[in-house]
Amino acid sequence: MKYISTRGNAPELNFEQVLLAGLAADGGLYVPKTLPRFSREDIAAMRGLDYPALAEKIITPFVSDCIPQDDLRAILAETYTEFRHGAVAPLAQIESNQWVLELFHGPTLAFKDFALQLLGRLLDYILERKHQKVVILGATSGDTGSAAIEGCKHCKNIDIFILHPHNRVSDVQRRQMTTVQGDNIYNLAVQGNFDDCQAMVKASFGDQHFLPDDRRLVAVNSINWARIMAQIVYYFYAALGLGAPDRSVAFSVPTGNFGDIFAGYLAQQMGLPIERLIIATNHNDVLHRVMMTNTYGRQPLAHTLSPSMDITVSSNFERLLFDLYDRDGVALAKLMQRFDEGDISLSESAMQKARGLFSSHRVSDEETCQQIASTWRECEYLLDPHSAIGVKAAQSSDVAPEIPMVILATAHPAKFPEATKSAGLDQVVALPEHLHDLFERSERMEVLPNDLAAVQAFIASNIKA
Numbered sequence: 001m002k003y004i005s006t007r008g009n010a011p012e013l014n015f016e017q018v019l020l021a022g023l024a025a026d027g028g029l030y031v032p033k034t035l036p037r038f039s040r041e042d043i044a045a046m047r048g049l050d051y052p053a054l055a056e057k058i059i060t061p062f063v064s065d066c067i068p069q070d071d072l073r074a075i076l077a078e079t080y081t082e083f084r085h086g087a088v089a090p091l092a093q094i095e096s097n098q099w100v101l102e103l104f105h106g107p108t109l110a111f112k113d114f115a116l117q118l119l120g121r122l123l124d125y126i127l128e129r130k131h132q133k134v135v136i137l138g139a140t141s142g143d144t145g146s147a148a149i150e151g152c153k154h155c156k157n158i159d160i161f162i163l164h165p166h167n168r169v170s171d172v173q174r175r176q177m178t179t180v181q182g183d184n185i186y187n188l189a190v191q192g193n194f195d196d197c198q199a200m201v202k203a204s205f206g207d208q209h210f211l212p213d214d215r216r217l218v219a220v221n222s223i224n225w226a227r228i229m230a231q232i233v234y235y236f237y238a239a240l241g242l243g244a245p246d247r248s249v250a251f252s253v254p255t256g257n258f259g260d261i262f263a264g265y266l267a268q269q270m271g272l273p274i275e276r277l278i279i280a281t282n283h284n285d286v287l288h289r290v291m292m293t294n295t296y297g298r299q300p301l302a303h304t305l306s307p308s309m310d311i312t313v314s315s316n317f318e319r320l321l322f323d324l325y326d327r328d329g330v331a332l333a334k335l336m337q338r339f340d341e342g343d344i345s346l347s348e349s350a351m352q353k354a355r356g357l358f359s360s361h362r363v364s365d366e367e368t369c370q371q372i373a374s375t376w377r378e379c380e381y382l383l384d385p386h387s388a389i390g391v392k393a394a395q396s397s398d399v400a401p402e403i404p405m406v407i408l409a410t411a412h413p414a415k416f417p418e419a420t421k422s423a424g425l426d427q428v429v430a431l432p433e434h435l436h437d438l439f440e441r442s443e444r445m446e447v448l449p450n451d452l453a454a455v456q457a458f459i460a461s462n463i464k465a
């Protein structure tokens with residue numbers, strides 16, 4: 001499998017190279033040059049496979065020229081033992097034809113574990129083979145940092161440095177990062193805000209001279225193709241469980257950077273019968289606005305009850321745009337350049353294609369709380385605020401009632417207790433067993449000034465030989 005840039009002017013890469021690459025040299029994102037397609041019979045033959053076996057079927061075509069089958073199988077087997085549910089991604093029914101796909105049984109209680117547990121293992125496998133070591137550098141306001149740390153804590157060839165804004169992430173989220181043991185893990189609490197952290201990461205990727213000669217930076221945000229790839233699997237898993245390929249299903253996806261729902265789009269392009277994909281946003285509605293008004297533009301960031309979806313721009317939307325523009329990299333490079341300068345509109349045909357595939361819905365904090373309360377009242381099922389947005393969007397959609405509707409539950413409610421409280425519920429949501437003593441564990445972090453040179457000096461002096 002070869003990978004190409006959405007902006008048409010960067011070298012083609014193989015899987016090993018794309019795993020280590022961040023943005024393409026032309027500023028674009030990497031996507032597969034051709035997508036594997038599964039026939040109806042192929043999909044029917046996947047029925048009854050357990051999660052790791054299904055993952056092997058879906059992922060093999062993307063990696064097979066770089067990773068021998070037996071090695072891939074071993075990596076996948078290890079990856080999903082980290083999930084504390086026999087089904088890995090179980091479905092829970094909440095309405096006559098509505099299911100919640102629980103993606104929060106991984107170590108950090110959010111769906112990002114699906115991608116990052118695999119990414120850490122794939123990276124370490126490839127690096128071991130190449131006798132190389134790398135540095136992972138990322139900024140987090142919450143879920144990404146802990147999932148990356150958990151995913152990389154056993155990696156022998158990776159030092160991981162995660163920046164978070166000092167005193168500005170929730171106690172649960174901070175402790176999920178700072179209590180993980182491992183001498184290759186560094187939590188840097190920066191005396192600034194999340195944007196300051198992100199700016200330092202971006203500057204460091206742009207000029208890596210502060211690193212020793214034998215190291216480079218690797219990205220763990222969703223510009224990394226392997227994260228998207230890992231997420232395709234659970235769309236197949238859920239649809240098969242509900243009768244695919246004989247029945248179509250619809251998905252409602254709480255969306256921020258468009259990584260998760262883009263994986264659903266790929267599943268559909270690979271042959272899975274998906275009737276519709278619903279983009280569910282919070283007040284930060286850049287994607288809902290483009291669907292409604294064909295204007296793609298930035299608006300100020302709002303802080304909501306669903307912080308993991310608080311974004312102004314959805315970076316992975318570029319991957320969809322590439323397809324909507326018939327994979328014309330030159331056209332896309334021009335479009336994205338205009339977007340850097342201000343609001344843009346999509347071509348008539350691109351917009352038409354987008355509306356044929358996706359619906360969208362924006363959900364306020366107030367509606368989020370109402371949904372948490374009403375789902376609890378009706379079936380004693382407690383939703384986290386992100387998942388509640390998915391349910392609300394599903395219930396507001398015009399998908400025919402005979403189509404099974406799957407809502408992606410992206411986080412465990414114990415992670416966001418403020419939302420449960422705001423919804424007027426006084427259930428004490430206990431953390432799952434493996435985290436019950438989270439608040440007694442000792443924390444390790446380094447408080448650093450909001451200063452690029454200080455952060456880079458800290459990284460350089462702590463990289464292990």
Ligand SMILES: *Cc1c(COP(=O)(O)O)cnc(C)c1O
Nearest residue numbers: 143256257258259260308410411
């Ligand atoms: C990251 C995250 C999202 C948004 O996912 P994208 O791939 O950025 O669209 C939604 N919910 C939770 C809990 C998350 O951590």
